Amino acid sequence: MDCGLLTNKKEAVPLKHIEVELEVQGHVATVTSTLQYINEEECPLEAVFVFPMPSGAAVCHFSAKIADQEIVAELQEKQEAREQYDDALSSGEQAFLLEESEESVDVFRLSVGSLPPHQSATVTFIYIIELSVQADHSLQFCLPAVLNPRYSPAGTGGGIVSEITSSSTRVSYSLSFTAHVSSPNPITKVESKCPLEPLTFLNTEHTKAKVSLSAGHKFDRDVELYVYYQNPHQLTAIVEAGAPTAQPGTLMGDPAVMISFYPEFPESVMSSTMSCGEFVFVMDRSGSMGSFTHEEGRAQERIACARDTLLLLLKSLPMGCYFNIYGFGSDFESFFPKSVQYSQDTMAKAVKKVKEIRADMGGTEILQPLEHIYKQPCIPDHPRQLFIFTDGEVGNTRDVLHCVKRNADVHRCFSFGIGEGASSALITGLAENGSGHAQFITGTERMQAKVMQSLRFALQPAVIDIVEDWAGLSFTRLSPPIKTLFHGQRALIYAQLKGEDCQNSEANGKISVRYRLGEQEVSNTVHFSMMSIENSGLVIHKLGARCLIRSLEREEQDDGVDKEALKARVVELSKQSGVSSSHTAFIAVNKGSGQAVKGPLVTRRIPTQGLSSYDAQLCYYSLYDADESMCSSYSRGYDIKNRCYVKKSLTKRIKNWFGFSNRSFSVKQAASLETSEASMDPLLQIVSLQEAVGCWQMESTLAEVFGVTKKELIAKIPEKVKPDVWATLLALIWLHGFKIDAQVEWQCLAMKAVEWLRTQTVGNLLECVRVGNSLLGCQVKEDALGL
Template structure:
């Protein structure tokens, strides 16, 4: 394979040399500092452009650059003002740096490093704050995203910054060093990662402070995930952070801010019985990139194969009497049924047959149209709509999709699953947030099934409604809520609330409290948390910045609403962003270093630094083609914008043709540079090469658990046949011979299946729990008089020792 990627005109790697990351974790919050080292090894001034991923819930709060021994700290300014200042600076020969958020997706940023003289180096540092998400096993997940997949952009649409995402060569030319300091009110149990780590070092005797680092030599070619385990993880906590002493009181940064971490506990009686009603709509990404492997290890399933197995499990786990439908989408979409149908043996068999034939053969990734169609269909009375969205998240119009979900939030709940590294966190978490559901990410060697079944449990929980909060603070104080109202609660899931505390506390030991009330299954539930108003120490204003980010995101989402004063909202966002020094969609960080250099004559050499992508060798024969990318630069109002397209070339790399339209300071033509990519977007490639859509089907090794589940009937029972006996490791003749007297063969087969699940697959119970519940309900309805005998003989046949009360029958 030709090692193309983005090279300088000396055929050398791009100028980004290394990334150093320092992470400070305080409970549920992380402050992340990244330093990027650039070197211009060319003979002419250089503009380097680095498009990179960011966690969707993060907020950039500092940006600086160090050239030689001089450091310049960036200021937050209105976006167009910052762009003008950047263009003026590099046109005058000054050194300038511009950091801006994509207008299409909040999890993509672009860093422009302007007018680096030949031989010059620069260290660029940016700092962001982010919340840590809670996992099913109560771990807090920190993710440093490295992988940024090319976002599918249909012809005729503008992708803005996201269209500049380019695939990298397989050998990423820069390395990563990462150190994490963890501080928690509760003792730290352990820190885990799929990347090699140095041993965890505890820094105090009560294990509330620790340090861990990545092992040396790590290549930043995949996301870095850390899982932090605290003792008493579900214990509610509250942190009060003092305001900035240099800021005036009355504004957010000048007043104290409280962050509450709540874990609502639902009454056990209400959670013991799950709903049997609902309309379940499964929406499956079938774009070309879904044919990529989930990870780069041996025997890795492709994304579509894992999703296919998961869909089969979901179909078997649905309760009788509900309704369902399945949609597949790519460049177009299709549904299995014209409308959602009742879940019966017949409709389940029809769906299972089509799911087994499902392929990643529908081209690009266009989510908007199938969602519009789903929302246009009339809801079924007494069956709440639950949308399950499976995608690798490679889209360009994230904000438009989120606006659509938000506008339909009253008619459904949305559960999302980001499949594979590089899935857009803005899309996956945003759809779940706006749709009142829950988001899951499946990366590396993660199994999709347990995560999806956890979301199904949430979907079957009674909906929490009428959520209200009541704040109590001492006389002379008041609270202003900064985060959006809570619109969804699930058993065991965390809710973070930010509020500004106005006025003065009468004493250092004053207390406040918040009471959350809601209705669940027609019962009123109350959770209360008290907290000290004494500010915590050494928090570094991270909670203020997260609170400002929460308020900014709320205002930005409000801008998408019809009939609002968009300019007034934009002005509020810009004012708050500048005051708090945090990023937003309407502002950018700008830093300029004045120099005595001459004004630049003609355009700078622009070098695009590649971000890592998951290599997808299944979608098409990549080694056989390179893509030449015609680039067109337009300087409208002095701003250089880059548009990208791609066309196939056979067996060769071609030089890039460039054309320029200059309306301001730059006028000299530029010579062509070589830009080739051996790894174009899988979706783009499948759009261009119809041969790539003929994906060969590779027979998968049958998983006995999935095989057993696939044999279950919609009612919950199993039939006694050779396929079921094979799962048990015996023959149908032997199973028939052992059947207890006067016991129906269906009852016998179902009891054996339950014994097998409990005897051999307890480690995967979360995957088969709903299958077993249906089986138990079916057996109880048969009113069998000799169940104890069935269990005794079944244990002997299968070599198990499962007790009858464990089976629940």
Template sequence: MVNCGLLTGLNEPVPLKSISVEVRVQDHVASVSSTLQYVNEEQRPLEALFVFPLPADAAVCHFSAKIGEQEIVAELQDKETAKDQYDDAVSSGQQAFLLEESAKSPDVFKLSVGCLLPGQNAAVTIIYVTELAVQADQSLRFCLPAVLNPRYTPEGSDAGIVSEISSVCGAAPYSLTLSVHVSSPKPISKLESNCTLDPLVFLRSDHTQATVNLSPGHMFDRDVELFLYYQDTHQPSAVVEAGVATAPSDSLMRNPVVMISLYPEFPEEGMSSMANQGEFVFVMDRSGSMDWTMHRGKEAQHRIESAKDTLLLLLKSLPMGCYFNIYGFGSRFESFFPKSVEYNQDKMDQALKKVKEMRADMGGTEILQPLAHIYSQPCIPEHPRQLFIFTDGEVGNTKEVLDLVKSHARSHRCFSFGIGEGASTALITGLAREGSGHAQFITGSERMQPKVMESLRFALQPIVSNISVDWTLPERVTAETISPPIDVLFQGQRTLIYAQLKGKNLGGSEGSVTVKYNLNSQPVTNQLHFCIKPTEETGLVVHRLAARTMIRSLEQKERSPDFTRKKIKRTLAKLRKTIVKLSVQAGVSSVHTAFIGINKDTKQTVKGPLQRRRVPTYAGRMRELSGYSIPRAPLRMSGPLRAPRMRGSLPSPDWSNEEEFDCSDDEVDNQGSEAAQDLLLPLVSLQKASGCWELDAALAAVLGKTEDELTNQKPAQVDGSVWATLLALIWLYSWRKEQQVEWQFVARKAAAWITSQKVGDLSQCVCVGNVLLGCQVTKDSLGI
């Protein structure tokens, strides 16, 4: 574990004074310009070091510095050459600026500002472009990372830039301003945030352009998330961007590039029955940081407690006939069972008992070893492996972890969940990308359960196979696909394809892209027609995103075990040269390049070493873990949050009665949020693995009745379990309809179980149940 803190001493002034961010969103792509204002208030020259996060998939494409009226635009160079130039410049008294990416994690960057003279100001600007991820509710998520947690680095590993992260207690000593401009061909419905925003201002009457600003007072104690809602977000689209006429003829930047956004729509018959088979492996972070709260409200749950509630829902939602196991990991790892076991009542009860006993007591965050152990277990025939990984994502060997996942990509799907502020976007999104799954982030006052159950819905979708992409273009025009082959498709989820267009007949002609695949052994075709004439000036955003995609693929190929043997050292050097060449031509950062800028007009002899000041990054709350000293600071809010995005946190009676709900005293003490007190979890906890409920006092208590009331009203034609299960369904569809995403599979199992009992007409039973519970649902709405 990295020992974090202000290593230069708490009384030394921090040279970074403010950060100003301008975001321009075009449909589902964002261009972000961040300007950092540095001031040297000391009596001798300084070198300022700032280690900070960026989105994992960002393409950094510009770096410049302005001192007075003079602007220095940095150039991309081979990283080692850039570092040498930086050191030489600083040692000779020249002002120099260096921006480099961590070799261990692509979402961590280091900015070095060398030889900042006494009293001098410097404005450093970084520009990057990034895609916006599609959420389960069809919103587009933009995240400005403001929190960078210390990364746990396994013993013996080279932490690199990661080891230079320094944290601050309380709010960071610099301010943030943020403005957002949104434009889209589709009307903007609304914009939500986890932070306080000024009112949204529409610039056009058709609502296709709008601006919004972050309200003053943000304290850098959480990431800034924006959620954009467009009308018809899920419609397929294509953007063709013109190349640069002066670029080399054989380069990516010379020709037009097309970005295709596809939203596969599976035939209804292919989705009519969700998979009842599979091996579900839940991997839960139990490091000390999981004992922190989910957010900063008074009623916030601890992360580990929210995770335990989520595991309860997952275990109750699994289909009969599948296999499952649960792992906990920290500095070590353990599993509930030696290998995955068949899902039945006995194994589910054993697992739930162990879930109750789970604590955040396993030290640091070492995820590589449990993953390696899971992959060493043979897959179960006819039961595709589905991996669910929950972590607050603070690791230093991110690329090593992702390479392991990719090497087993054909044997499983991986669904990842980043919990709390500062989770590594590179780790969370990378796990899902390399494991052909889906990534979710749970931050602020969002509840974990709805997002996890959405991912379970994806996991239960039939696995798509034999995916192919075909292009139909005018004569003498070809498309060279840049994106890696598509390994996974999910119903309604966006898939991006980048391709380079070559040829001379690129006028107003039309082309099309066709995606073919098999769903439940049935062939399916999705097609999109588009105009191949380049659109208006887009600032080379598409080219740079395409270049970043190619660079990441080449970097991963370079890390492949096949490229680490001495006999292919020459091939490895050639691959590295290719990465550097592409990075420099496209102006996009890579692990082998860095931005270097030198002010050669300023030269002042420096006697002795420069004073070094590390700019602290807010790193959440820390605590002592496994003997490693990490400062723990209180979390603060910069102002009231807007209404929570996820619905369903209704106030309801306390469920702390141990006898009725079988909850331990420790669990009750650690609950406290409305979500934990809600009656939904107690009701779900009473369901059997088969999908039914028993007619007993515990169920009656949840439904607000006595056991005699339930028994006396039971229709004669049904037995107690059928009646109890009907009542549970009626209650869910009436009183927790807005939380249906959480209990959808619980209800599906219940309806299937009732149907299997072959009871006669149930309409009268539903009517009696409605009267008893004060509801008005129909038999058909219950799915029976």
């Protein structure tokens, strides 16, 4: 099997091993990655490795070791670094160039130049990143291992992202991963979706621990680590002294502070929802959405999972709101010409259209539908909320984010990255620029659970009107102002501290954060010491510099600004702080590497694990005539990643991809089959039967889900209880009795049902629940229903 960096004979593998060391300090982490190369060819070699990086990362170090000599790279203006790299190669010197893509901040290219035959080289890069807060209050670190091919719209060129290629081969280089965790608060546990060695505590207070990735990891998925601390909501402030060699008054010379703001939401706020809003769902229908959600067991296609999720969303919307659904690929289309008011009729029409959605719209042109949506007039008293679903494979990320930022005042954006390799720059950027919330659905995670959690955020009050009081401290803010925080979100505030008081380690500081949550005015205060943390590695300074650099880069996209002045400021900050930017690159040249290059310099690209099964299928099918017999013939031999399908099932997928029609097994029949298969899920069937107002009707299909007949349901109706009230009570009892583990998915529609029941005459509720439990075989308590 072909793998790694390929020779002309497809044998040699210059990249042998990747070693990752992770140092977690509270809410932030320092990541050291070491890549080992060997040129096994008989000629000089240039290796090009395009790889993913978390979008919030601050790359701050790059070095290379050739034989016994180590060279440390320096940051230079990008074009100057490229010219120096080319000059070094033409002189026969060994050189290394690490640069960020100008299209997307989560893609980097490492060029390893002029390695002589049989020579080895080790390159090391270090980056710093904030850990993201999860729903269970854990902190997540993600090492991206999967980088999907990015779709570049026609005429954009693509840049570095256009070099990303998919490979049907397994990446051969190995990975070792070790994490050291330290925190002021005790560590309760560390978890991962990948196999880990047992957690080892390094002190009796459990504030220091070590954990490693088990051997044999295939590096075919992101490595995610979840760290749990005691007292996760505790407000904290950490001061870091400036670099001794830096000039006082500069960003790196003055102290810097990081404030962690993680507000708690009382139950009274969590239980309240609004009934207004314009909800616009924007669904990726490009060809890549026909890929599987994961590589384990009976995985769904991404588009099928998206259909189920849209069904849940439609059933969970409040009466009186407005909504619309867009699908996009190379072009886009909407269910309605403009957003319509939510009712039983409009919901039913939308549900019917949702069942017809396929991954059949070609490329990934997300910018066009966004621009169209923003041109639509806003509906008074109904704030616009966008829900964007994509596997994140676009090449014009910066243009998309600039469009969202320009319209930030008229909407809120919730974004969802589907599958391994979704662009973190795109997904998190959409949410950050649209004052919303980002979610990533990877591995075997259910999309429905994460999406419904975000809908709850959209329907509930958020922390707004945030004001900070620095109690007389002189400071320069490095991070952008906080506009909105939803339940479960945390903000890290960075600032450069100025003045003599800030240089005194015995002095104290105070900061207060005031905000509004629902009808409540809240104020939090934290007192902190100016004494610096030890052995910090200037983590806070560099993350603060990263925030300021990103803000300036976003400002460059605005009209009427001095782009050259902003670029010069970015380059200055980048070189001063040692943090990479879109305008700088790390360059390292080994001046004493000897003889000039003889013969041609061969370029090799290391394949990054991508959408191998889907792309391999499309490439293979394109060689065939679009004929039923050819598809059927190939279906018998289909075996990619040990996933075998029966002939009819694969034929159905081929037809969906290519739009075959007028065959004995048509696309329309395939759609009917998939709808039938979806109805096998009793939860989805219950959801599909609910009406817009929140009630269920007494139907035979509902009785089938309960495992009884409609006649039996009617026979058990308590006295003076209407059939629709009885059906709705039974549906709630069934959800609480059999699907409590998926409560986050049906909670919103259950709340609608409860609100509807409160408008009806229920009679003896206790008796209704008793009879319902007996009929369905449940033991649900009356209080659990929320009535």
